[in-house]
Amino acid sequence: MKKIDLACIxxxxxxxxxxxxxxxxxxxxCNGFLVFGNGEEALNHLRALISSDKELPDVILLDLNMPVMDGWEFLENFIQIKSEKAITIYIVSSSVDPSDINKAKSYDHVNNYIVKPVTIDSLKKVLKNHKA
Incomplete structure (x- = not known):
């Protein structure tokens, strides 16, 4: 399996x-990480990367419950941004609420829903499904 260049948490x-x-x-x-503590910080940084044609993450691991801008708000804003590169998004949450899982599946940009904690097996599945 080929590893991911840049992952975003x-x-x-x-x-x-x-x-x-x-x-x-x-x-x-992966070869490197980008880490953001909330959706707004991530959105601002990713917008700047897109507009300056810098390297974007291949995969985003997105939590739902965060301060400032939660995962749902990030997702709604992020899917509006035009980018040449397709970025695969995985919701990673401690929530096992079926409504959260179903809502995540309603987004074309969300590949899957991973219940915390992240394991080596769950990451290997991400790698297997990732189109390099």
């Missing part, structure tokens, strides 16, 4: 971010 929980990065390293998942 959007999550306000520093413990989750730390553990996700460690698991990504163990799974040989």
């Amino acid at each position: 959007i999550d306000d929980d520093p413990i989750f971010v730390f553990s996700a990065k460690k698991i990504m390293e163990l799974a040989d998942f």
